[in-house]
Amino acid sequence: MKLQQKVKALSQLGDYLKDYINGKQSLSSYDLFQENFEKTSHAIAYAERKNPWFTPKNIMYALGYWANQLNQENLHQWLANYQISENIDPKKVGVIMAGNIPMVGFHDLLCVFLSGHQFNGKLASDDQILIPHLMEVLAAIAPETKADILFSEQFLKNMDAYIGTGSNNSARYFEYYFRDKPHIIRSNRNGVAVLTGNETPQDFEKLGEDIFRYFGLGCRNVSKLYVPEGYNFNAFFEGIYPFFEMVNHNKYGNNYEYNRTVYLMGNEKLLDNNFLIIKEDKSLSSPIAVLFYEYYTDVDSLNSHFKENTNLLQCIVANDNKIAQAIPLGNSQQPSLNEYADGFDTMRFLLDIN
Numbered sequence: 001m002k003l004q005q006k007v008k009a010l011s012q013l014g015d016y017l018k019d020y021i022n023g024k025q026s027l028s029s030y031d032l033f034q035e036n037f038e039k040t041s042h043a044i045a046y047a048e049r050k051n052p053w054f055t056p057k058n059i060m061y062a063l064g065y066w067a068n069q070l071n072q073e074n075l076h077q078w079l080a081n082y083q084i085s086e087n088i089d090p091k092k093v094g095v096i097m098a099g100n101i102p103m104v105g106f107h108d109l110l111c112v113f114l115s116g117h118q119f120n121g122k123l124a125s126d127d128q129i130l131i132p133h134l135m136e137v138l139a140a141i142a143p144e145t146k147a148d149i150l151f152s153e154q155f156l157k158n159m160d161a162y163i164g165t166g167s168n169n170s171a172r173y174f175e176y177y178f179r180d181k182p183h184i185i186r187s188n189r190n191g192v193a194v195l196t197g198n199e200t201p202q203d204f205e206k207l208g209e210d211i212f213r214y215f216g217l218g219c220r221n222v223s224k225l226y227v228p229e230g231y232n233f234n235a236f237f238e239g240i241y242p243f244f245e246m247v248n249h250n251k252y253g254n255n256y257e258y259n260r261t262v263y264l265m266g267n268e269k270l271l272d273n274n275f276l277i278i279k280e281d282k283s284l285s286s287p288i289a290v291l292f293y294e295y296y297t298d299v300d301s302l303n304s305h306f307k308e309n310t311n312l313l314q315c316i317v318a319n320d321n322k323i324a325q326a327i328p329l330g331n332s333q334q335p336s337l338n339e340y341a342d343g344f345d346t347m348r349f350l351l352d353i354n
Contacts, residue, residue: 044060050129099123
């Protein structure tokens with residue numbers, strides 16, 4: 001299957017997702033819509049039953065993200081950075097996928113598929129429904145994709161290369177097991193935010209997206225704030241109030257109550273607005289329903305701190321353009337196609353496999 005055919009097929013998948021989200025069929029995806037609409041609705045409902053963290057609202061957000069990414073302009077702009085041969089010797093690439101947020105492994109699938117290799121995916125137990133369903137829709141568009149995109153319930157053996165994403169413990173295991181093969185191994189990382197004290201209510205609502213989308217389970221979610229000395233959190237709490245319904249979700253609410261109880265029993269100093277706990281802490285990774293914070297005195301020291309901890313950071317959000325490599329508030333869950341997890345250029349890695 002030629003690269004241009006793959007791009008066209010993926011763009012048609014993007015059109016289908018747009019129509020599904022809008023609840024209507026367009027000429028570009030009429031047949032797909034008729035055939036797959038109910039299947040997609042069933043897949044969303046089933047994914048939530050399998051994993052209660054995957055609420056329909058968050059699944060639709062993830063589908064909306066990919067609907068916007070999968071168009072020919074975005075795909076061509078991304079791929080223009082690489083020389084992808086039509087005569088590549090295809091390799092079997094094993095991808096061990098994470099399952100912390102809906103379809104988190106889809107970008108790896110795209111990279112393998114578009115690079116010309118064969119994708120062999122080991123789905124996470126928490127995210128086994130959505131990606132295979134979308135690949136069924138893609139196969140309805142281009143049946144040839146069935147040979148290039150495979151899934152397995154077994155541990156992937158005898159692959160030519162591997163991409164693995166998991167916890168820090170899993171990453172150590174992957175590093176050992178795949179040591180003799182080309183590989184990318186990803187482990188725990190976190191998003192952080194820098195506040196200046198000049199944020200507006202709208203800024204805080206955007207920051208709420210960075211904190212609460214997917215219940216904070218993604219590696220790009222903000223798990224820690226850096227605030228100026230003497231910072232008053234009142235405006236922050238007022239700005240994130242629209243997200244108060246988070247605590248009504250059973251699993252999130254249970255985590256909130258549990259962490260609050262543990263901290264109170266330990267006489268920890270907390271700020272609490274009844275759905276989010278704020279705690280001063282040096283750590284970057286905070287528990288669910290908890291946000292750590294740390295004071296800073298100057299931007300230069302903060303940039304140095306981030307540089308020293310690059311291997312622990314997935315993204316930095318801030319409205320201060322003096323913060324190196326920061327993205328605007330509200331954009332943590334909207335990476336472009338060329339923003340690679342953990343800073344590893346997945347496409348370059350795949351194209352360099354011998």
